[in-house]
Amino acid sequence: MQIRLDPWPVDTLDGQLTLKPFAGLVLDAETPRWAAVAKKPVPERLRRVLTIDGKPRMEARLLVEHGGAQPSVAGFGAYVVGAVDLCPHGSRQAELLDVRARRVLAYSDDVQAAVQPARFSPRNPQTGALEYQPHAFRGAHLEGPRSEVQRLMLSGEQALAAELASALPLDDTDADALAETLVLQDGPVRIGTAGSAVVGCVKTLHTDYLGADRIGLLSVLKPGERTPILRFTLGDDGLTPARSREQRFTWYVRLCEAPFYQHPLAGVMRLEMHAPEDSDFVPRAVIDIANLSGTLLCRLASQPHKDQRAPQNLIPTGALEQAMNRAMGSLDLVTRRIRSHLARELGVVA
Template sequence: MRIRLDPWPVDTQDGQLTLKPFAGLVFNAETDRWAAIAPREVPSWLTRVLVVDGKRRMEARLLLDDEAGGLSLAGFGAYVAGAVDLCPHGSRQADLLKVVAQRVLAYSGDGGVTLEPTRLSPRNPHTGQLEYTPHAFAGTQLEGALGKVQRLMLDAEGDLSRRLAAALPLDEHDRAALPDTLVLQDGPVRIGGAGRAVLGCVKTLHTDYLGADRIGLLGTLKPGERTPVLRFRVGDQGGSQDSEGREQRFTWYVRLCDPPFYQHPLAGVMRLEMHAPEDSDFVPRAVLQVANLSGQLLCRLASTPHKDARAPQNLIPTAALEHAMDRAMGSAELVTRRIRSHLARELGQPTGAVA
């Protein structure tokens, strides 16, 4: 028996490696030869790369009671979706974009209740006003409010990625179209986002799309090398026609660094995704170009363990963006105190005891 270390922190959800076999079908898209493909230089036509990520936070769970005695669940939450704008050739300084917090009053809409925006007045002239916009969720589950904030954050990420990315035609007649602006989006690409140059960067490997006969290649990849491009359908469960999935995706794997000998062989490997045209047997030239440059680009942006416990997959721009998003949402402790003071005033109680 050989024991290997998962390098990510033990408090990271699900760790870095919890592989479950993909239930659907995966097809060769680029080549039938399953072997490592060497990295290539980032081409001059790519002049702008944007790293997009989001963050969400629950700030208070609430229980609402109406005049008829009915009870329902709700919660105050916040989310941010932002971007880091950088030059892939290092010719200019990186900039932060769109890092503005949005606050949400998520509540169960099953009881027919309609809520007005909630404004939390500042405690002093320097703290500003907090405004929570109501958003209803279906059901009465305790996790409903958190799920609603998460959904709003993911939608904001997807919208931001689509707005910032260059157009990427996916039909066979536009094989020469090359994007000058590429978006690196944290996690898989979003449903409905086809036609834009968005590259999904999946840091944690949850699903095995390769099978036992192919996954061994990942452990032998050198930094910057990638696997051939594959194609699958999102949500494909195999078997019945009703479970064929919703959208087609291209996917491939890239190694960002050589792992130490004591870590498991997939440490430092990231899975990448792009939208695929429906029912096609070709890889658009632009997608192939992005796949070719992805290893070199991501190796340049990869973090190191002494700077980030989730290295190398948590890219340096992503970590910087996370810090900016934390600042945009503000101190969780101070926000909680503001919420308590607000509720005390609403209930007609002195604020000194709860502030």
């Protein structure tokens, strides 16, 4: 018996490796030869790389009383979506983009009365006002407010990625199809960003898309090497309606050597992009992005002494997370402001 270490911290929601077999079909897209693909340099044509991430936070759970009806659940929440703009060749400094907190009053759609924005003006004007915009969610489930904040955050990520990424030619004939601006999105790509140069960076390996006969290649990849590109259908589980399914390309990249005491897939990241419907080829632009992904991600990979989620939690993503935390402010101070506001509303001296 051998015991290996999962390198991610134990207080992380999920471990780095909890593989479950994918229920659908996974097809060879680039080549039927299952072997490592060597890393290649980042072309000069790629001038701009942006990493995008979002962060949701619930700040207070609420119970809304309206007339004589049954009280319903609601919540104050916040989310931040932002980007880091960097040069893949290191010719300029990285820059934070659009890191701004949006605050939400999420309430059940069974509330019949009009819900107005909630604005909390502080006693000290230097600390700024908190304004929560109302958003209704369906039903009256206790986790409805949290789900609504999460939905708004994901929608914000999708909109920002679609705005910033270059258009992606989806044919196999253009030899110079590489986009000038590439977006690296934390997590899987979102529905609605097809046709754009957006790559989803999946840090935790939860689903096995390879099977027992192929997964061994991941443990022998060298830093910067990747697997061939595969193709699968999102929602191909026999349960999801066909209209909700979407084609995806995916491949794996190794960012660093796994230390001897960690499991052999430590340091491996799965990448994915949208795939054209009903086609049996890989667009040249997708191959170009896959070819440069190993070199680019090895440059951006974090180090264990600086980030416990290294190397998959990329350096610009870690910097963006810190900026997002600052944008939302201290949860303790925000909660105190909420209590003071409700005390004044209820006529109680705070």
